[in-house]
Amino acid sequence: MAKKRLILGLALCFLVLLGALAGRLWYVSFYGLDKLSRYIFFCLGLTFFLFVLVALLGVAGVVLVILCHRPIPVFDAPINILITKLLPLSMYAGRLFRVAKQKLERSFIEINNTLVRARKIKVPPERLLILAPHCLQYSGCGLKVTADVNNCRSCGQCQIKDLLLLARELNVQLAVVTGGTLARKKVLELKPQAIVAVACERDLSSGLQDVYPLPAFGILNERPHGPCVDTKVSLERLRAAVLSFIEPEAETAGVN
Numbered sequence: 001m002a003k004k005r006l007i008l009g010l011a012l013c014f015l016v017l018l019g020a021l022a023g024r025l026w027y028v029s030f031y032g033l034d035k036l037s038r039y040i041f042f043c044l045g046l047t048f049f050l051f052v053l054v055a056l057l058g059v060a061g062v063v064l065v066i067l068c069h070r071p072i073p074v075f076d077a078p079i080n081i082l083i084t085k086l087l088p089l090s091m092y093a094g095r096l097f098r099v100a101k102q103k104l105e106r107s108f109i110e111i112n113n114t115l116v117r118a119r120k121i122k123v124p125p126e127r128l129l130i131l132a133p134h135c136l137q138y139s140g141c142g143l144k145v146t147a148d149v150n151n152c153r154s155c156g157q158c159q160i161k162d163l164l165l166l167a168r169e170l171n172v173q174l175a176v177v178t179g180g181t182l183a184r185k186k187v188l189e190l191k192p193q194a195i196v197a198v199a200c201e202r203d204l205s206s207g208l209q210d211v212y213p214l215p216a217f218g219i220l221n222e223r224p225h226g227p228c229v230d231t232k233v234s235l236e237r238l239r240a241a242v243l244s245f246i247e248p249e250a251e252t253a254g255v256n
């Protein structure tokens, strides 16, 4: 919960600042400058005020969903605005307050995952996509698994083999991508109904915002050799995340 509070707290600070700005603009529109600028300032103030109002509803919605562990449809639109507009802005604001970027990104991923879990979405296995980063592949392997993951010869030198086995066992789709551009391309191409994405904090937080409201569960990779080289992922967490999306009857069929 502490992780989630960080970015929600920052979002609230940001909203207070925006609200103060809206009030100031209105003040100027009524008491300062001439008539022409009055309408401009009034409209600007109104825009900020509406944004603040909707985003506040979004924050309230996220808190309620976290507390109730279930989706609350009336908050869907404000939460959407919060996730896609306010939280990215709050991340920039966080840097001004010298909050570590990675902490903010982790906080955002936590919130996203909680919202996704609360929606309890089930999809057919073939409509679920595992998006894995290229850095999971052994750095000494020259096979083009980003072009087609089936190019992997399953030598066992890296976890691409395990991901391939998992995808085949559960009949879900698997793509290995080099970054956000290829990830977006794969999502457009494969049209999944749900995604389990593995990546570092930066790629996950931007990717999850990109595909929202498509349900995407984020799993952070492990970097025993430093960033972007020979990374790893917890196969238990990955399997659990995939199974949580799969319809019970399809899940059983896939395992057998």
Ligand code: SF4
Residues within 6 Å of the ligand: 137, 138, 141, 142, 143, 145, 152, 153, 154, 155, 156, 157, 158, 159, 160, 161
């Ligand atoms: S498991 Fe596949 S991707 Fe990994 S090193 Fe072996 S052949 Fe290459």
